[in-house]
Amino acid sequence: MRTVVDLTRCQGYAQCVFLAPKVFQLHGDEGLLYDPAVPDDQVERVRQAAVACPVQAILLGEEVSTDGR
Ligand code: SF4
Structure with a gap:
């Protein structure tokens, strides 16, 4: 299974980080x-x-597709 995050939409709310910390991480200013x-x-x-x-x-x-991330 593949996932793509639309980083132009992402507001850094971090719910995904909380729910799936092995897949999503927030790193300070890097987003x-x-x-x-x-x-x-x-x-x-x-x-x-x-x-x-x-x-x-x-x-x-x-x-x-993971193109254009
Ligand atoms: S950090 Fe995760 S839950 Fe928050 S807006 Fe971005 S993708 Fe959505």
Whole structure:
């Protein structure tokens, strides 16, 4: 499973970091860092993070392109 965060939408609310800390991290001024290749045991957490994100910046799916990040 792959994930993409639309960083132009992301407001750094960090709900995703709270829900899936192995995939999403906030690093000070750099903003959100994440691993686009989601390990199987983190997929459910990333799904919850995508639902919880207040600006729906998290896309998740087999077909999600990671181009243009
Ligand atoms: S929950 Fe959404 S807005 Fe907040 S840091 Fe994650 S992707 Fe960005």
